[in-house]
Amino acid sequence: MNDLVALAAALARRAGGIALEGRRGGDLGATTKSSPTDIVTLYDRMCEETIVTGLADARPHDAVVGEEGTSRPGTSGIEWHIDPIDGTANYFFGLPTWAVSIGACDAEGPLAGAVYLPVLDEMFTASRGGGAFLNGAPIAPRDVRSLPDALLATGFGYDPAAREAHGRTVANMVGHVRDIRRLGAASVDMCFVACGRLDAYVEGGLNSWDIMAARLVLTEAGCVVTDYAGGPVTPEEVIAAAPAIHGPLVALRARAAS
Ligand code: LIP
Numbered sequence: 001m002n003d004l005v006a007l008a009a010a011l012a013r014r015a016g017g018i019a020l021e022g023r024r025g026g027d028l029g030a031t032t033k034s035s036p037t038d039i040v041t042l043y044d045r046m047c048e049e050t051i052v053t054g055l056a057d058a059r060p061h062d063a064v065v066g067e068e069g070t071s072r073p074g075t076s077g078i079e080w081h082i083d084p085i086d087g088t089a090n091y092f093f094g095l096p097t098w099a100v101s102i103g104a105c106d107a108e109g110p111l112a113g114a115v116y117l118p119v120l121d122e123m124f125t126a127s128r129g130g131g132a133f134l135n136g137a138p139i140a141p142r143d144v145r146s147l148p149d150a151l152l153a154t155g156f157g158y159d160p161a162a163r164e165a166h167g168r169t170v171a172n173m174v175g176h177v178r179d180i181r182r183l184g185a186a187s188v189d190m191c192f193v194a195c196g197r198l199d200a201y202v203e204g205g206l207n208s209w210d211i212m213a214a215r216l217v218l219t220e221a222g223c224v225v226t227d228y229a230g231g232p233v234t235p236e237e238v239i240a241a242a243p244a245i246h247g248p249l250v251a252l253r254a255r256a257a258s
Pocket of ligand 1: 067083085086087088089154155156157158184185186187203206210
């Protein structure tokens with residue numbers, strides 16, 4: 001399992017370095033995908049290709065799924081989920097909160113993961129039962145005990161109707177928490193909850209590659225991660241929080257969305 005984390009971290013750092021160099025170089029070759037604001041750059045694709053090649057060299061029998069189209073079957077029982085640049089809009093605009101997210105899972109769920117923020121040179125890693133770390137140091141959520149004290153992060157997908165609906169929900173929540181943050185990358189939001197820079201995160205309409213690594217960082221750090229009803233988390237519904245406020249947050253979001 002440590003070998004899987006080490007591989008994920010090495011490939012995340014390698015791909016992140018390519019993306020960072022490209023950002024500094026100028027032309028990003030940006031186009032759009034699911035909507036006029038769903039950006040993809042030359043470096044999203046280059047990073048995914050770098051990671052997929054590295055995985056094929058090291059673990060040729062593993063399956064791989066990537067945001068930019070990779071879908072490789074495997075026979076080992078291990079499947080990798082790759083977001084080569086999570087927070088592509090931030091990357092495009094030159095904001096620092098974007099990350100390379102690489103997570104491995106088996107039939108029981110997340111097994112190992114790395115989320116690397118190249119601008120900040122911060123590497124979040126976790127393995128099942130092995131703890132969660134930031135640049136090798138153990139991490140834990142803040143000891144927040146009540147929602148009015150909680151700093152809540154959220155995000156909005158690319159579908160206009162879903163964005164408006166979630167915006168109304170967040171508007172109904174903002175008066176019941178310390179404040180809201182919208183950092184623009186799900187894996188970054190989730191890792192920041194795990195290390196106490198945020199207290200909670202709520203977002204829907206994500207994909208497996210957005211959350212596979214970061215959900216393991218969260219649970220190994222001691223956070224609670226579920227769907228909106230408090231059941232098993234899915235990319236479609238994510239509520240992540242420090243333990244004491246998770247239940248109250250599930251209830252608040254349900255009231256705010258009704
Ligand atoms: C992004 C997510 C973010 C969400 C954005 C977008 P991408 O992923 O990480 O949380 O709010 O709408 O989906 O598209 O930058 O890889």
